[in-house]
Amino acid sequence: MSDVARQVGVSTMTVSRALSQPQNVAPETRERILQAIGTQGYVPNGVAGSLRARRGRGVVCIVPHIANSVFSDTLQGLNDALRPASMHVMLGTSGYSSMEEAQVLEEFVRMRPEAVVLWGTRRHPKSRALLRRLGVCVIELFDLVPDPFDQVIGFSNELAMRALVDHLLSQGRRRIAFVGSTNERDMSNTQRADGWRTALRHAGLASDGLMVEADGTTAGGEQAFRQLVATGVAFDAVCCVSDLMAVGVLIECRRMGINVPQQLSVCGFGDNPLAQAFDPPLSTVRLPRYAIGKVAGEQVLQRMAGEPVLQRTIDLGFELIVRATSAVL
Amino acid sequence: MSDVARQVGVSTMTVSRALSQPQNVAPETRERILQAIGTQGYVPNGVAGSLRARRGRGVVCIVPHIANSVFSDTLQGLNDALRPASMHVMLGTSGYSSMEEAQVLEEFVRMRPEAVVLWGTRRHPKSRALLRRLGVCVIELFDLVPDPFDQVIGFSNELAMRALVDHLLSQGRRRIAFVGSTNERDMSNTQRADGWRTALRHAGLASDGLMVEADGTTAGGEQAFRQLVATGVAFDAVCCVSDLMAVGVLIECRRMGINVPQQLSVCGFGDNPLAQAFDPPLSTVRLPRYAIGKVAGEQVLQRMAGEPVLQRTIDLGFELIVRATSAVL
DNA sequence: TTGAAAGCGCTAACAA
């Protein structure tokens, strides 16, 4: 910067102003400064600016695992919202562990971010203490809870699963099983199972013996379905905690010669690209993944602009997607 | 930091040393400093540290679009490699535009990153000038070129497509069509088409009239296939520029009552999760997406450690995945 | 083993 100032014959302060408050610099001077910046290829030092401002222009975002379309869609939304404001995303992963999240967070907080965006609402006590001291806005994603740390954006896992079960009930299904996952370390598996149980209870139906759990993969879905069949319990529909497991169930059905949806309805959760492409196409629930990230970014910007927090809990809803695996009989 | 120093009764310099070079501080003093840090919840200011060091601990990574598993897998690899070294990823997107990439890059460079990781090898002249001035290591991903800007990590699109065509030739296919995409703004579509053409030429076969292009989606694949059939040209195999388009081709085949692979072989590219799950499972090429990111991160760390660049071009290869759509007849 | 001084590059506040 001093090089530019020297070349133009002004002080560094004038160069600084030409960049940040151009209206306070004589047009002719500004012109010469901008030209010198161009020829010298001067790029302002944002680190120094952040030190002075006592806060950077970064937004920390820690997700469990980047290579999972749920998270990457959300990251895309966050990025799209922040880019026009010249903010950048500092990306980290927790590997589904709140302990690891706390460690990553501690390191990232050193860069004095403008905001912190985290997945889920399970926080290590260290993270809570750190975030409280940091004093910037903290936005939690996906698991809607009534009393968030600061602000939460998501949808209700329980209501979404209830909508799925209600849909199956409306199709005349009465013995609706649930395939859960053993490796979802956040609360969504529990919340979805609760939704399934509640919907059945409201309809006056039993859920006993109708729940199986396995690894949250396609293979896990196959295994869970075999397990369910092996118990000998009667069922005419299966709700799965994820599309991946539902695809496993469908694969196993095909192997066993069970006709879907004639003999059995199957539903997934999440609207993975697979759900649409699979044969038969899978009924599922579409989640506002991109919107969650986008709205999170917009909230960050609004709060930076000093606007008050209107809603601590923002429900972005979900969409029931009925496809062939639960078609009308 | 001065708060901690005051509480312990030492200078800030001693606190700084207790953190960065503990062996140069009396064990007893160090103990008291660490304790004070704990009770006060002091978190070092990384911005100030970076200003002093004249370089941050961030690695800029700009990909075309985060919500695409090719890019998110690579980001995951980069993140995994960098995390143990306490480096962080500053994430940006170019939307497949080198102009937009240049703008994002300019803003990110202000934070004085330790390294820059970019997708592809097409750069805006402004980006090149900026990167040259920056003077940090620049790693380009995916499109292997012989003479990269600094260092490139990827695989050969052309060789991968040739391997696919050679596989079809070995199965007795002779009239092999190519379904390309009109919206891939990087070079990979061209390189893959070149691979297809070259493989046919080497086998003494014609490629004229056997290429169609459409939007790079499932719907585009369907449309391209209808177009190909409509031309009336004879063909016994179709290579697609992506799995998504190949799935579109398969959907259209099913609609037209064409048996795959009895009447027609179909191949995709990329090994999207879809490829395995689709019915019939799709033959394709698996790309080292995660490894590309991981190796990029490792290279950054090695070069930070002062190790020399052994290979400017790192070829991580690919893997031919033969599934039902091109099974032996 | 510890401390004092200086400065990384920028900008708020005040002065001219």
Next chain:
DNA sequence: TTGTTAGCGCTTTCAA
């Protein structure tokens, strides 16, 4: 409209 001063929080250098 422009310049001067001071300091953001840290660490390198030199001195004790």
